[in-house]
Amino acid sequence: MQDTSPADIQKRLPFLAGLVIFFVVVLFVRLWFLQVVNGAYYYDLAENNQIRPIKIRPPRGVIYDRHGRPIVENVLTFDISLVPEDAPDLEETIRRLGALVRIDARSIRQALADAAPIRMKYEPVKIKEEVGWEDVARVEAHQDSLPGVIVEPEHRRHYPYGGLASHQLGYVGKVTQEQRKKDQTELGLLTGQGGLEKTYDALLRGASGRRMIQINSSGRKVKDLGIEDPKPGTDLYLTIDLNVQLAAEEALGTRAGAVVAMDPNTGEILALVSHPTFDPNLFPRGISPKDWNSLMNHPSHPLYNRAIQSVYPPGSTFKIVTGLAALESGIVKPDDKVTCKGFIRHGKHTFRCWKRAGHGTLSFHRGLVESCDVYFYTIGERVGFEAVANYAKNLGLGTLTGVPLMDEKAGLIPTAEWKLKRTKAPWYVGDTYISSIGQGFLQVSPIQSAQMIGAVANGGFYYTPKLLKSTRNRVTGSVKEFPPEKKARFLFNPKVLEEMRSALIGVTSEPGGTGWGSRTEFATVAGKTGTAQVVEQKDASRKYAGKLDDHAWFVAYAPAEHPQIAVAVIVEHGGHGGAAAAPVAKKVFEEYFRSAGTKTDQ
Amino acid sequence: MQEQKLTSNIPWGMIGLIAVISLIGLLGVYSATYSSRGVSSIFYKQLMWIGIGMVIMFAMLIPNYHTIGRYAYTLYWISVAMLLLVMLIGRTGMGAQRWLALGPIAFQPSELAKLAVALSLARFFSSNPRPGGYRLTDLGWPAAMVALPLVMVLKQPDLGTAMMLLITSSIIVIVAGLRVRSIIIIAIAGITLASSVFLIPPVKNTLWGSLKPYQQKRIKAFIDPASDSLGSGYHANQSRIAVGSGRVTGKGFGQGTQSQLAFLPERHTDFIFAVIAEERGLIGAGFLIMLYLALLLYGIEAAKNAKDRLGALMASGVVSLLAVYFFINIGMAVGVAPVVGVPLPLASYGGTAIITTFLSLGLLLNIHSKRFMLFY
Numbered sequence: 001m002q003d004t005s006p007a008d009i010q011k012r013l014p015f016l017a018g019l020v021i022f023f024v025v026v027l028f029v030r031l032w033f034l035q036v037v038n039g040a041y042y043y044d045l046a047e048n049n050q051i052r053p054i055k056i057r058p059p060r061g062v063i064y065d066r067h068g069r070p071i072v073e074n075v076l077t078f079d080i081s082l083v084p085e086d087a088p089d090l091e092e093t094i095r096r097l098g099a100l101v102r103i104d105a106r107s108i109r110q111a112l113a114d115a116a117p118i119r120m121k122y123e124p125v126k127i128k129e130e131v132g133w134e135d136v137a138r139v140e141a142h143q144d145s146l147p148g149v150i151v152e153p154e155h156r157r158h159y160p161y162g163g164l165a166s167h168q169l170g171y172v173g174k175v176t177q178e179q180r181k182k183d184q185t186e187l188g189l190l191t192g193q194g195g196l197e198k199t200y201d202a203l204l205r206g207a208s209g210r211r212m213i214q215i216n217s218s219g220r221k222v223k224d225l226g227i228e229d230p231k232p233g234t235d236l237y238l239t240i241d242l243n244v245q246l247a248a249e250e251a252l253g254t255r256a257g258a259v260v261a262m263d264p265n266t267g268e269i270l271a272l273v274s275h276p277t278f279d280p281n282l283f284p285r286g287i288s289p290k291d292w293n294s295l296m297n298h299p300s301h302p303l304y305n306r307a308i309q310s311v312y313p314p315g316s317t318f319k320i321v322t323g324l325a326a327l328e329s330g331i332v333k334p335d336d337k338v339t340c341k342g343f344i345r346h347g348k349h350t351f352r353c354w355k356r357a358g359h360g361t362l363s364f365h366r367g368l369v370e371s372c373d374v375y376f377y378t379i380g381e382r383v384g385f386e387a388v389a390n391y392a393k394n395l396g397l398g399t400l401t402g403v404p405l406m407d408e409k410a411g412l413i414p415t416a417e418w419k420l421k422r423t424k425a426p427w428y429v430g431d432t433y434i435s436s437i438g439q440g441f442l443q444v445s446p447i448q449s450a451q452m453i454g455a456v457a458n459g460g461f462y463y464t465p466k467l468l469k470s471t472r473n474r475v476t477g478s479v480k481e482f483p484p485e486k487k488a489r490f491l492f493n494p495k496v497l498e499e500m501r502s503a504l505i506g507v508t509s510e511p512g513g514t515g516w517g518s519r520t521e522f523a524t525v526a527g528k529t530g531t532a533q534v535v536e537q538k539d540a541s542r543k544y545a546g547k548l549d550d551h552a553w554f555v556a557y558a559p560a561e562h563p564q565i566a567v568a569v570i571v572e573h574g575g576h577g578g579a580a581a582a583p584v585a586k587k588v589f590e591e592y593f594r595s596a597g598t599k600t601d602q
Numbered sequence: 603m604q605e606q607k608l609t610s611n612i613p614w615g616m617i618g619l620i621a622v623i624s625l626i627g628l629l630g631v632y633s634a635t636y637s638s639r640g641v642s643s644i645f646y647k648q649l650m651w652i653g654i655g656m657v658i659m660f661a662m663l664i665p666n667y668h669t670i671g672r673y674a675y676t677l678y679w680i681s682v683a684m685l686l687l688v689m690l691i692g693r694t695g696m697g698a699q700r701w702l703a704l705g706p707i708a709f710q711p712s713e714l715a716k717l718a719v720a721l722s723l724a725r726f727f728s729s730n731p732r733p734g735g736y737r738l739t740d741l742g743w744p745a746a747m748v749a750l751p752l753v754m755v756l757k758q759p760d761l762g763t764a765m766m767l768l769i770t771s772s773i774i775v776i777v778a779g780l781r782v783r784s785i786i787i788i789a790i791a792g793i794t795l796a797s798s799v800f801l802i803p804p805v806k807n808t809l810w811g812s813l814k815p816y817q818q819k820r821i822k823a824f825i826d827p828a829s830d831s832l833g834s835g836y837h838a839n840q841s842r843i844a845v846g847s848g849r850v851t852g853k854g855f856g857q858g859t860q861s862q863l864a865f866l867p868e869r870h871t872d873f874i875f876a877v878i879a880e881e882r883g884l885i886g887a888g889f890l891i892m893l894y895l896a897l898l899l900y901g902i903e904a905a906k907n908a909k910d911r912l913g914a915l916m917a918s919g920v921v922s923l924l925a926v927y928f929f930i931n932i933g934m935a936v937g938v939a940p941v942v943g944v945p946l947p948l949a950s951y952g953g954t955a956i957i958t959t960f961l962s963l964g965l966l967l968n969i970h971s972k973r974f975m976l977f978y
Contacts, residue, residue, distance in 0.1 A: 006908055020899065030933075032884065034842060046843050
């Protein structure tokens with residue numbers, strides 16, 4: 001490195017020193033100007049005229065059904081809130097406010113104390129929510145003597161149909177402390193706490209805007225400085241059809257159970273019902289402990305979404321699976337005859353048919369139409385339950401469907417391996433028998449059953465059950481469609497499928513068929529009844545009289561020739577599937593075909 | 603000649619100044635981040651960074667500054683590579699992509715780049731002396747050296763760093779020695795360019811349009827803060843109110859209403875000076891400015907006593923860099939510089955800035971302490 005004397009550089013250092021001194025002088029003069037010459041002015045600004053951002057909450061996205069009918073809305077309400085920092089004499093303000101809006105001072109102090117650990121300075125604390133016009137007017141009129149008190153407009157969530165579809169819609173509640181820590185949501189903001197309100201919360205929520213106001217030393221607004229508009233939440237268009245949903249809710253009535261109706265060609269859910277239901281309107285304003293306890297402790301668990309969270313033995317609806325597995329294996333031919341004497345013996349054990357007198361000799365078609373247990377014991381044994389179990393899994397039973405709702409249950413398709421691990425006992429022929437007719441360890445959810453019958457209807461396509469059809473940004477108006485998501489293609493042997501479909505039509509139309517209750521003049525229905533045996537459980541709810549009745553199942557699609565809708569119904573403790581569940585499906589079909597004629601998809 | 607003991611030449615006065623400024627800054631961070639939940643973890647992090655910084659500063663005394671000078675280009679390329687990495691995988695914070703995540707630590711390569719450019723210019727000019735001053739044609743390499751990171755930080759976009767790179771480099775070039783004719787040519791070219799930017803509408807519109815909306819707003823707000831007291835002018839306005847309301851004696855430690863009530867954004871980072879000025883008044887803020895002045899003059903003294911071009915140029919480079927930091931940051935707080943996001947050396951919260959500052963100061967100490975040595 002060649003180096004010469006630094007002398008010439010050092011000659012220029014005074015320039016650098018001069019620059020530094022110039023910087024210091026400029027800053028000093030400016031500081032003097034701000035702090036000495038105008039110090040009093042800025043001091044007043046800081047002390048008395050403070051700028052305060054007031055949050056403007058965004059309206060949450062509206063939820064519509066597939067035809068654009070609103071099913072979740074917002075209602076503008078007013079809350080009276082207090083910003084304690086803005087009240088020079090807080091006690092006096094509390095006393096006056098309490099007298100004015102008829103709230104005792106103690107509960108105001110309590111509200112302030114409750115909010116203290118989680119609020120930031122100048123965040124308003126809600127004192128009285130959803131006040132009437134009189135209270136708003138009173139507070140506005142006495143604004144001068146109520147420093148720190150503000151009226152906050154809020155978009156309150158409203159579910160106009162009450163308990164309708166409440167399990168899929170979910171509900172909103174005040175943001176919890178944990179959520180606040182996690183994603184810095186604002187105090188008092190409503191967030192989805194269940195159902196689609198939670199799944200799509202990020203879309204629905206929107207973003208707050210703010211209004212800047214200048215306030216004076218007594219907390220009064222002296223000037224509006226400007227406004228930054230809130231971003232409203234995105235609107236959702238669901239796949240459900242309000243009419244079909246209403247019909248299904250009504251058909252199920254007061255009985256506990258679930259209905260899932262879907263378009264087998266897209267996976268779009270047309271109706272999803274779980275009863276008993278709850279009113280989501282209880283939640284947005286903060287549910288009372290009494291209401292919460294009665295929901296939580298109710299013996300029939302109204303918060304439970306039975307359509308996706310409850311799993312039941314599929315009963316005779318599973319004969320569809322056993323039948324398909326047996327026929328596809330080639331081991332059982334459709335014309336193979338089985339004679340039912342009302343029971344079958346294996347070793348010391350006797351396995352009965354539901355018809356004690358026996359069905360006589362029958363082949364596959366009549367076996368399914370009359371739902372003969374002995375027929376399915378026999379073919380189940382011949383093909384082996386392992387083959388049936390594999391088939392069931394391929395049909396999506398015992399696995400999560402991926403419906404966009406929380407806490408879906410998978411259910412169970414038992415295997416010998418599973419049983420050994422679980423009960424330390426080997427798989428007996430008896431296990432094959434009872435599993436072949438859908439009893440025993442088998443557990444499926446209503447939505448899985450709907451998907452299974454949907455696959456039979458559409459020829460083996462699997463779609464992820466879809467609840468969201470499209471979204472619409474309320475500001476830009478841009479619409480985003482969500483196309484069907486094809487999950488899998490299940491290849492049926494066409495001959496076997498034809499045999500099955502013809503038998504399913506027989507169930508609802510032939511003499512001796514178990515599904516007559518679903519017949520309707522609107523379309524040919526193909527379906528299968530089921531009755532899931534209820535093993536008495538030793539829990540506290542034993543006192544319920546209906547407890548011992550079996551669960552009634554019905555799975556079906558229509559029109560049989562070119563299916564448009566697939567339905568799964570379960571009525572808990574409803575008794576026989578043909579009598580209790582099939583008529584529910586009938587109502588759903590009728591409403592669907594009736595309104596399909598008048599309404600067009602958007 | 604016998605080497606003197608290392609410690610005997612260490613400028614303890616300068617170290618004392620550094621310690622006092624760090625302490626004032628740390629107290630400012632404490633006050634700015636203190637909340638009803640108690641002392642913020644930011645305070646402890648800042649304490650930790652200052653501790654690490656001090657160690658690095660003393661470590662910088664060990665090597666010969668010629669060794670450091672030899673690595674100037676290496677440091678330059680490392681920081682260019684990191685800037686490139688930021689463009690590719692960087693983390694976005696506050697609208698600009700400036701951060702590089704290194705495990706749990708977020709690193710801001712633009713801070714390092716500023717120091718690297720200053721040192722590389724020092725290295726270049728010391729090994730390419732031109733008695734009689736540099737001509738414009740001699741400035742090709744240095745210009746390229748500055749332009750590369752400049753373009754990269756503009757892409758982020760980081761207007762503050764770009765501005766600092768330009769100003770600091772200009773000062774270094776002038777100190778390194780530019781012919782008077784060249785200075786005049788640059789000045790004329792600069793004025794012509796600037797006026798054409800402002801006076802010829804198509805040029806103005808293209809340039810103006812290439813800025814991000816928030817940058818446009820900030821520039822407008824700098825020219826006329828009252829025009830937008832809520833949006834972009836908010837920072838500048840609130841900061842001015844904070845500083846002004848401190849008056850002569852200040853509101854007292856922890857008593858600044860502007861700072862404590864969170865009217866002032868970025869108060870523990872870019873606006874730490876406003877917090878100090880509000881709470882300590884003209885007396886405290888003026889004292890702090892004087893401390894910075896003394897520190898910078900110490901640095902210039904190191905350059906003045908350096909025994910070779912490299913030492914003199916590195917010291918002047920570091921001093922120019924720190925001086926520009928100091929001026930733009932405080933200028934931002936008091937409203938004589940646009941709000942561009944430049945930290946106050948030793949005081950603003952931020953690991954990368956603190957470490958880079960101590961690194962620079964260590965270098966100054968090194969040059970200062972070696973001034974009597976003739977052989978290396």
